[in-house]
Structure formats: structure tokens, C-alpha cells
Amino acid sequence: MYSFDFVRPATLDEAVAALAGEEAQALGGGQTLIPTLKQRLASPATLVSLGGIAALKGVSSSGGTLTVGGGTTHGTVAAEAASVYPALAKLAGNIGDPAVRNRGTIGGSLANNDPSACYPSAVLASNATVVTNTREIAADDYFQGLFTTALEPGEIITAVKFPVPQKAAYIKFEQPASRFALVGVFVAKGADGVRVAVTGASEGGVFRWSEAEAALSSNFSAGALDGLSASADGLINDLHGSAAYRAHLIGVLTKRAVAAAG
Numbered sequence: 532m533y534s535f536d537f538v539r540p541a542t543l544d545e546a547v548a549a550l551a552g553e554e555a556q557a558l559g560g561g562q563t564l565i566p567t568l569k570q571r572l573a574s575p576a577t578l579v580s581l582g583g584i585a586a587l588k589g590v591s592s593s594g595g596t597l598t599v600g601g602g603t604t605h606g607t608v609a610a611e612a613a614s615v616y617p618a619l620a621k622l623a624g625n626i627g628d629p630a631v632r633n634r635g636t637i638g639g640s641l642a643n644n645d646p647s648a649c650y651p652s653a654v655l656a657s658n659a660t661v662v663t664n665t666r667e668i669a670a671d672d673y674f675q676g677l678f679t680t681a682l683e684p685g686e687i688i689t690a691v692k693f694p695v696p697q698k699a700a701y702i703k704f705e706q707p708a709s710r711f712a713l714v715g716v717f718v719a720k721g722a723d724g725v726r727v728a729v730t731g732a733s734e735g736g737v738f739r740w741s742e743a744e745a746a747l748s749s750n751f752s753a754g755a756l757d758g759l760s761a762s763a764d765g766l767i768n769d770l771h772g773s774a775a776y777r778a779h780l781i782g783v784l785t786k787r788a789v790a791a792a793g
Contacts, residue, residue, distance in 0.1 A: 536577040543586055543689065547664055549579040550685040557581055557687060559639025560604065562631050587638065587689060595695050601638025601662075601688035608637060618699035618792070619657070622649050622717070625703065627710050638688035641673075644680050644736060645711070646767070649703065651737035652717035654691060656699070656728035662690040677736050696721045698751070700791035702784045703731075706771050713771055714780040716740075718788040724748040727785060732766050732777040743785050753786040 538555075540546040550557060556575035558564055559582070567573045581587060587602030590611035597616045599608055609624030609632065626632055626649055640650045641661060654661065654670045661668045664687045673681050682688070696719040703715040712731030719726050725747040727740045746755045761781040766774035 535575060537580065538577060539580045539583045541583055543584055543664055543687065546579055546581055546584060546687060547685065549577070550687070552577055555579055555685075557642070559602065559642070560631075560635040561639075562627070562635040563639065563643045563645065581636075581638070581687065587687075592695075597693040597695055599637055599691050599693070601641075601690055602636050603638075604633055605635050605637070605640075606632040616693060616695050616699070618696075618701050618717070618719070619653050619693060622653055622701040622703075625649070625710075637691060641691070642680065642682060642688055644674060644678050646677055646733065646736040647706070647709075647711035647713070647715075647731040648737075649701070649712055649715055649730060652712075652715055652728040652730040653693070653701065654728075655737055655739060656717035656719040656726045657693045657696060658719075658721070658723075658726060659694070660692040661688055662692060663688055667692075674737050677734065679736070694721065698792040700788040702788045702791060704780050704784060714777050714784055716781060716784040716788050718747070718785065718792055720747070720751055720792065725751060727788075729761075729781055729785075732761075732781055734765055734767055740781065740785065747789065751789065751792075753789045756782065756786050756789070 538549045554576035558578045558580045587600045589600045591598050592615045605623045605626045613620035659670050661673045699719040701717040703712045706713045714732045715730045717728045727743045730737045761778045763774040763778040766777045768774040
């Protein structure tokens with residue numbers, strides 16, 4: 532590690548002001564950022580902790596929409612979203628280990644947009660809205676590539692609004708050491724059709740599998756996917772699995788997610 536200033540604002544306005552400083556970096560739960568600092572892959576002059584801002588925490592439901600504060604931990608999502616959006620709660624409850632779930636936050640995960648993170652698939656498949664201190668961003672516009680999002684410098688995720696679907700499920704094939712998704716598929720059926728989001732597989736990060744969406748919107752059953760196969764083009768090819776293997780997993784896990792969603 533190296534020396535840096537540490538600021539812990541109590542309000543969102545204080546956090547925005549602190550992030551306006553030169554070389555300032557927001558800190559959520561720190562489950563990604565702290566290891567990054569240790570490896571000297573980032574070196575902000577000031578860390579602005581969002582952990583003390585009560586307004587960023589909590590889970591609420593109204594009018595068919597589940598709203599999760601950006602500073603809400605995975606463990607809290609797992610516990611408090613279960614009665615309203617079970618698929619999202621199950622996803623959150625299987626992120627990392629208990630230490631990660633009790634420190635990591637949904638806003639931190641989405642701001643980082645790791646290509647193997649679980650939450651991006653839930654946001655994209657649910658057609659959720661990412662709310663910041665300045666605007667609202669549709670899921671289809673938010674994710675812009677590997678570790679890249681629509682967030683501007685100093686912009687803070689204050690909440691995520693999830694339209695609760697009629698049916699949904701998330702199935703993850705874990706990389707056993709990290710518990711990140713080697714491939715993860717989130718399927719959500721809503722009034723406007725079916726959305727299928729895939730994480731862990733692509734060099735460009737989370738993406739929608741449009742062919743599966745079309746098939747499932749006509750017939751929401753695992754059998755509707757028979758004969759469909761995901762392309763291996765642009766998929767991750769590493770020591771944990773080839774691009775072809777990941778393409779195969781996408782098909783298998785999508786069928787399992789549809790069956791689990793019922």
C-alpha cells in the first residue's frame with residue numbers, strides 16, 4: 532500500500548464535494564478496490580468512503596419495483612429482497628463468502644463492472660434503472676464494456692430500481708477459488724417479454740443473448756432453446772475455460788435458469 536488521505540462523509544452532498552477533489556476515488560465496501568490498491572493498479576490521492584452515508588443503504592418495495600440503495604451490502608439484499616424478488620436475493624446470497632457479502636455493496640459492484648460479477652446480469656436481465664446523484668440510467672445504456680460504465684467522474688450510484696418480473700432465476704457456474712462466475716445466466720420474464728443476461732463469459736463484459744430472448748418470449752420453456760447455441764466469438768479464453776466451453780455453458784445454464792424460474 533501507499534499513503535493517501537481518507538475521508539468519510541456523512542451525507543451524499545459531502546461525498547460529492549469530496550470526490551470533486553483531484554485524484555479522489557469513491558470507496559464502497561472495498562472488496563475490489565482495496566486489493567487493486569495493494570497491487571498498485573490504482574493510486575488515488577484520496578479515498579472517499581461511502582460507508583457512513585445512511586441514505587445510500589436499504590431495500591424497499593413499492594408498485595412492483597424493488598429499490599436497493601447503492602450502499603446496501605450483498606448480505607442485506609439476500610435477506611431483505613427475498614420476499615419480493617427471490618432470484619435477486621439468491622444471487623446476492625451466493626456472492627463470494629460471508630466476509631465479502633457483509634462488506635461488499637451493490638453500488639460498488641456495478642460501478643466496477645467486473646466482467647465476472649453477478650449483479651450486472653441481474654440489472655441487465657431485469658431491465659433495471661441505475662440511479663445516481665445526478666440522473667437515472669437504463670440498464671441497456673449503463674454497461675459499456677470491460678470495467679466500463681456510463682458513470683461520469685465523481686458520479687455516485689445512489690440506488691438501483693428493479694422492476695420485479697413475473698418469473699426469474701439466476702444460475703452460476705463458479706470459478707471455485709474466487710466464487711466469481713465462470714459463466715452466470717440471469718433469465719427474467721416480464722410483461723414485455725424475456726430478457727437473458729450473461730456474465731463471466733465475454734471479453735466485453737455482461738451481455739444479452741438475443742436469440743434466446745426471442746425463443747423464450749414465444750415459449751417460456753427449456754425446450755424452446757433446443758437447437759440454439761451461443762457463439763464463442765469474443766468469449767473469454769483462459770486457463771479456467773476455453774471460449775467454446777463457455778459458449779456451451781451459456782446454453783446449459785440458460786436452460787437451467789428457465790427450468791428454475793418455472
